[in-house]
Amino acid sequence: MSVKIRLHLAGTKKRPFYRIVVADSRARRDGRFIQEVGYYNPITKPADIKLNEDQIFDWLLKGAQPSDTVRSFLSDAGLLTRLHQAKIDTKKNK
Structure with missing residues (x-):
C-alpha cells in the first residue's frame, strides 16, 4: 500500500x-483518508497554511510520499531538510 500526503478539497x-x-x-481525492495533518486556505491574503509538523514528520519517516504542492509547503516549513538530516543521522549510527 502506497501512502500519500496530499490536499483534500x-x-x-x-x-x-x-x-x-x-x-x-x-x-479518491476527496474520499477516505487516514489522518488530517493540516490545512491550506488560499483565499486569505497571505494564504493561511497550518501544518502539524510532528505528525507529518512521523509519516514521512514511515515512507509517505507528499504530492508536489504539499512538498513545496513542507520545503518552505523546513521539514524536508529535517527529514534528510534524520536519515543521514540514522545511517551514521549504524
Missing part, C-alpha cells in the same frame, strides 16, 4: 479550502 465552488491529509494513493 473541503471548500465550495469558488471558495476553495483544502485539508492536508494522509491517504492511500488509491483513494
Whole structure:
C-alpha cells in the first residue's frame, strides 16, 4: 500500500479550502483518508497554511510520499531538510 500526503478539497465552488491529509494513493481525492495533518486556505491574503509538523514528520519517516504542492509547503516549513538530516543521522549510527 502506497501512502500519500496530499490536499483534500473541503471548500465550495469558488471558495476553495483544502485539508492536508494522509491517504492511500488509491483513494479518491476527496474520499477516505487516514489522518488530517493540516490545512491550506488560499483565499486569505497571505494564504493561511497550518501544518502539524510532528505528525507529518512521523509519516514521512514511515515512507509517505507528499504530492508536489504539499512538498513545496513542507520545503518552505523546513521539514524536508529535517527529514534528510534524520536519515543521514540514522545511517551514521549504524
